Amino acid sequence: MQVTEHPGATPAAIAAHIASTLRSAIAARGQASLAVSGGKSPIPMFDALREQDLDWSQVTVVLVDERVVPRDHADSNTALVARHLLQGKAAAARFLLFFRELAPTFNAEVLDALVIDASERIAALPWPLDVAVLGMGEDAHTASLFPGAPGYARAIATDQRLAWVVPDTAPHARLTFTLSALLAARELVLSIAGGSKLAVYRKAAEKADESLPISLVLNQSSTPIGVWIA
Known part of the structure; x- marks a missing residue:
């Protein structure tokens, strides 16, 4: 594993680290x-x-992943990032959207079409990702890689950048970067807060297990990952 732990992490410390990495990327490329x-x-x-x-x-x-909801929906990650990140100095950044218009109902065919369209949208993304910031649920999901959910098996096996997943344990269909796309990043940042999530992280760090999606990110040798533990 290429895991570096940062205990006692604060949001400010994580932000400073990400900013430093972005500065280095801009200087280099x-x-x-x-x-x-x-x-x-x-x-x-x-x-x-x-x-x-x-x-x-x-x-x-x-976004690492997005719920298939309109931008004005309360659960829209697109709206959240626009509201909290793309403000102040960061308002000058370019934001690539996965989608704009959505059909009123969804099935596999519609989701396949969204993935194709989103893949075309992000074709202009500087690749590989310089930094991908991940979270983790208490079920060990990361991005929208939910264990056992429809679409999950493909999302962890395909070499495409995006896939859809329909969680059994959370609302809304999702578009998500695939496991291979995340592991193509130059650096991964994982933020962990709380004792229960820390226990899940410790278990997942022991070995790769498809029932614990974050373990597939932790137990690999291609991409450095910093784990910031609050």
């Missing part, structure tokens, strides 16, 4: 790419990151 996770947990980090001094005009931001 003239541009940088950042994939971020949604939900409530990253909000304090977003609030700190958006005020970091770097050339945000050379940064492309994309």
Whole structure:
């Protein structure tokens, strides 16, 4: 494993680290790419990151995963990132959207079409990702790689960048970066907070197990991953 743990992590420390990595990427290649996770947990980090001094005009931001909901929906990660990250200095960044218009109902065919369209949208993304920021649920899911869910097996096996997953244990169909796309990143950042999640992380770090999706990220040798433990 290429895991480095950072105990006692704060949102400000994570933000400073990500900003430093983005500055290095811009210095080396003239541009940088950042994939971020949604939900409530990253909000304090977003609030700190958006005020970091770097050339945000050379940064492309994309979501690690998104719920298949309209942008004005309360569960939209797109709206959350626009509201909390793409403000202040970070307002100069480019934000690549997975989708704009959605059909009123969904089935596998519709989701396949969304994946194709989203893949075309992110074709302009500087690749590989310089940083992908991940979270983890108490079921060990990361991104929208939910264990046992429809679409999960393909999402961890395909060499395509995006896939759909329909969780059994959470609302909304999802589009998500696949396991191979995440492991193509130059660096992964995983934020863990709370004793229950720490216990799940410790178990997942022992060995790769498809029933614990985060273990597939932790137990690999291709991509360095920093685990920031609050």
